[in-house]
Amino acid sequence: MKNNARKIAIEILELIENEKAYSNIEINKKVKLLEDIREQNFVRELVYGVLENKLYIDNIISQFSNTKINKIDNIILQILRTGVYQIYFMKNIPESAVCNEAVKIAKNKNKKRLSGFVNGILRNISRNKNKEFLPDKSTKLVDYLSIKYSHPKWMVKHFIDDYNEDFTEKLLSFNNEKPPLIIRVNRLKIDRESLMNKFMDYNIKTERTKYSKDGLVVHKPKNITGLEEFKKGFFTIQDESSQLVAQIMNPKEGSNVIDVCSAPGGKSTHIAELMNNKGSILSRDIFEHKLNLIEQNSKRLGIDIINTENFDALKFDKKIQDSMDYCLVDAPCSGLGLLRRKPDIRWNKSKEDIEDLSNIQLNILEIASKYLKKGGILIYSTCTISKKENIEVVNKFLKNNINYKLEKIDNLYFEDKSKLEEGHITLLPNIHGTDGFFIAKIKRIR
Ligand SMILES: C[S@@+](CC[C@H](N)C(=O)[O-])C[C@H]1O[C@@H](n2cnc3c(N)ncnc32)[C@H](O)[C@@H]1O
Numbered sequence: 349m350k351n352n353a354r355k356i357a358i359e360i361l362e363l364i365e366n367e368k369a370y371s372n373i374e375i376n377k378k379v380k381l382l383e384d385i386r387e388q389n390f391v392r393e394l395v396y397g398v399l400e401n402k403l404y405i406d407n408i409i410s411q412f413s414n415t416k417i418n419k420i421d422n423i424i425l426q427i428l429r430t431g432v433y434q435i436y437f438m439k440n441i442p443e444s445a446v447c448n449e450a451v452k453i454a455k456n457k458n459k460k461r462l463s464g465f466v467n468g469i470l471r472n473i474s475r476n477k478n479k480e481f482l483p484d485k486s487t488k489l490v491d492y493l494s495i496k497y498s499h500p501k502w503m504v505k506h507f508i509d510d511y512n513e514d515f516t517e518k519l520l521s522f523n524n525e526k527p528p529l530i531i532r533v534n535r536l537k538i539d540r541e542s543l544m545n546k547f548m549d550y551n552i553k554t555e556r557t558k559y560s561k562d563g564l565v566v567h568k569p570k571n572i573t574g575l576e577e578f579k580k581g582f583f584t585i586q587d588e589s590s591q592l593v594a595q596i597m598n599p600k601e602g603s604n605v606i607d608v609c610s611a612p613g614g615k616s617t618h619i620a621e622l623m624n625n626k627g628s629i630l631s632r633d634i635f636e637h638k639l640n641l642i643e644q645n646s647k648r649l650g651i652d653i654i655n656t657e658n659f660d661a662l663k664f665d666k667k668i669q670d671s672m673d674y675c676l677v678d679a680p681c682s683g684l685g686l687l688r689r690k691p692d693i694r695w696n697k698s699k700e701d702i703e704d705l706s707n708i709q710l711n712i713l714e715i716a717s718k719y720l721k722k723g724g725i726l727i728y729s730t731c732t733i734s735k736k737e738n739i740e741v742v743n744k745f746l747k748n749n750i751n752y753k754l755e756k757i758d759n760l761y762f763e764d765k766s767k768l769e770e771g772h773i774t775l776l777p778n779i780h781g782t783d784g785f786f787i788a789k790i791k792r793i794r
Pocket residue numbers: 608609610611612613614615616632633634635638659660661662678679680681
């Protein structure tokens with residue numbers, strides 16, 4: 349069983365749990381061991397399926413195991429989780445095959461002693477697979493939502509506090525759906541309609557995005573980064589909500605722009621495209637190695653107005669004070685708007701992170717604002733829907749800085765017109781169908 353898809357998925361899950369490895373990086377590394385594309389997709393489905401349904405799956409295992417979940421040997425636990433996922437969510441796989449394969453993997457992993465435990469539990473679960481074992485919804489709502497949709501309890505409470513119970517249930521359910529693939533058309537090289545036609549030549553159907561003027565939804569994507577059009581820089585993979593940041597900034601050709609947290613360059617390169625590659629963009633990040641990604645992306649997209657620099661946004665840089673027409677703070681954040689694309693975030697963030705991050709965000713915003721000229725535009729964005737990291741940061745900033753005010757957003761279609769008037773929008777996954785995002789447009793008035 350050298351390159352067995354189930355075994356590879358189990359090894360990836362073990363690395364994610366024990367070493368906090370990133371699912372997308374580990375999957376991309378390990379699926380290369382499998383030649384068959386269907387086998388590769390099976391690994392993806394198992395890893396993401398288990399990560400998205402971990403609490404639900406563990407709750408089932410705990411009904412049949414005398415050993416507590418946190419006392420079960422880690423490899424055995426991953427074998428059980430992938431087994432339960434297949435039994436409950438992949439109904440076309442025969443359950444006997446699921447149990448037999450799980451036992452074989454346990455033996456192969458030198459856990460022969462525990463293979464009987466695996467066999468007993470999975471066979472028992474398979475006999476009872478129509479039961480859900482959920483807490484009572486009316487008396488234990490947070491526990492119910494946490495287990496049913498597999499989000500940690502603190503996160504469920506956090507969403508209920510920020511929004512409400514009904515919204516939270518819809519959001520959690522949406523976070524377990526498969527996200528679509530969205531791309532951004534590079535206007536420097538091609539227009540949206542022409543790129544749609546090129547995709548048609550490959551029999552790939554695309555559709556214009558609802559909010560972004562540069563976006564396309566790609567239906568049934570097949571290895572699109574292998575296409576000549578990608579290599580030639582005709583498009584970038586980027587969610588629709590993230591595309592709205594540069595769109596709302598709406599920078600003029602020839603401007604001076606700074607992006608203080610810019611890697612891997614998704615928004616810096618979009619800003620350059622909107623500026624018709626004329627002007628100057630200073631793209632900074634605290635991680636030197638990530639700056640290479642911005643350079644690679646710029647080269648592919650035909651952009652030469654971006655200069656990268658390794659610089660800590662928490663440090664003030666006097667020499668560029670009052671010099672920028674536009675400034676972007678795409679701040680480090682909890683990522684709670686990305687739970688559909690990155691289920692690992694559910695398990696590696698804590699409530700305390702939100703408090704810590706909101707302090708960092710405010711500090712970065714305060715410092716970055718000093719780089720703007722009078723009349724300049726400051727965009728603050730995050731990929732979270734947590735109010736503490738979003739509007740509350742902006743309000744604190746405005747309270748301390750009377751020379752800045754929120755500015756009306758006048759170049760975007762958005763259902764809630766009052767938010768456009770106020771100068772900030774929040775994209776909510778279950779309402780707008782995008783990743784969760786917050787974008788505020790602030791102007792330096794004095
Ligand atoms: C949300 S990501 C930026 C994504 C990027 N704007 C894009 O569109 O591709 C936040 C970035 O902030 C960087 N970062 C975190 N702390 C920082 C700091 N103190 N100074 C500068 N960059 C920082 C991270 O390395 C990360 O690349």
